[in-house]
Amino acid sequence: AQSVAQPExxxxxxxxxxxxxxxxYSVSGNPYLFWYVQYPNRGLQFLLKYITGDNLVKGSYGxxxxxxxxxxxxxxxxxxxxxxxxxLYFCAVRVISGSARQxxxxxxxxxxxxx
Amino acid sequence: xxxxxxxxxxxITKRGQNVTFxxxxxxxxxxxxxxxxxxxxxxxxxxxxxxxxxxxxxRLLSDRFSAERPKGSFSTLEIQRTExxxxxxxxxxSSLSSGYSYxxxxxxxxxxxxxx
Numbered sequence: 001a002q003s004v005a006q007p008e009x010x011x012x013x014x015x016x017x018x019x020x021x022x023x024x025y026s027v028s029g030n031p032y033l034f035w036y037v038q039y040p041n042r043g044l045q046f047l048l049k050y051i052t053g054d055n056l057v058k059g060s061y062g063x064x065x066x067x068x069x070x071x072x073x074x075x076x077x078x079x080x081x082x083x084x085x086x087x088l089y090f091c092a093v094r095v096i097s098g099s100a101r102q103x104x105x106x107x108x109x110x111x112x113x114x115x
Numbered sequence: 116x117x118x119x120x121x122x123x124x125x126x127i128t129k130r131g132q133n134v135t136f137x138x139x140x141x142x143x144x145x146x147x148x149x150x151x152x153x154x155x156x157x158x159x160x161x162x163x164x165x166x167x168x169x170x171x172x173x174r175l176l177s178d179r180f181s182a183e184r185p186k187g188s189f190s191t192l193e194i195q196r197t198e199x200x201x202x203x204x205x206x207x208x209s210s211l212s213s214g215y216s217y218x219x220x221x222x223x224x225x226x227x228x229x230x231x
């Protein structure tokens with residue numbers, strides 16, 4: 001079975017500082033990894049994905065994530081946080097092989113960027 | 116707006132009533148997914164369609180839940196004899212399959228169900 005852990009329910013960071021939102025995963029095969037963001041009363045918006053290739057993935061709004069196979073991690077990062085980045089962030093995983101098509105999501109991390 | 120749309124956005128019902136939600140995916144997307152999200156949790160997979168075929172169902176999907184995608188376009192999710200535990204946000208997502216690549220899912224705004 002595949003699973004995702006987001007160890008921090010809440011992350012606070014000052015505007016202009018770098019931010020990191022942590023994600024670790026557990027799968028029996030090679031993973032597809034995703035980050036989504038959810039603003040209040042809105043659906044999830046896709047940020048970025050890792051399928052294969054370069055371990056550093058760049059996505060929307062200046063976000064990036066680094067895939068680390070040995071640590072089974074896929075942390076989300078941004079060099080300089082904005083107040084508008086404040087939202088709920090979800091990491092998700094799917095195995096590459098097999099028939100399962102669904103994503104397994106973490107429980108989410110609430111990011112608050114303080115002005 | 117060419118994104119995923121869901122109707123209604125909010126539904127309040129009494130325990131024991133039946134409810135039906137609709138999802139209209141992005142027009143060229145052949146895969147459609149239903150998820151359920153409760154407060155403080157990430158979305159949980161319910162079921163998935165490729166075109167009109169329902170290919171996977173989660174064990175979360177009890178006999179009271181049924182989903183259809185009759186013409187491979189829009190989909191409906193029906194909950195019969197609703198229970199208070201069914202109160203949640205129901206999310207629909209769609210994606211485009213293309214060979215062995217895996218494309219991201221695009222989510223709709225969700226339908227918030229409250230069962231009194």
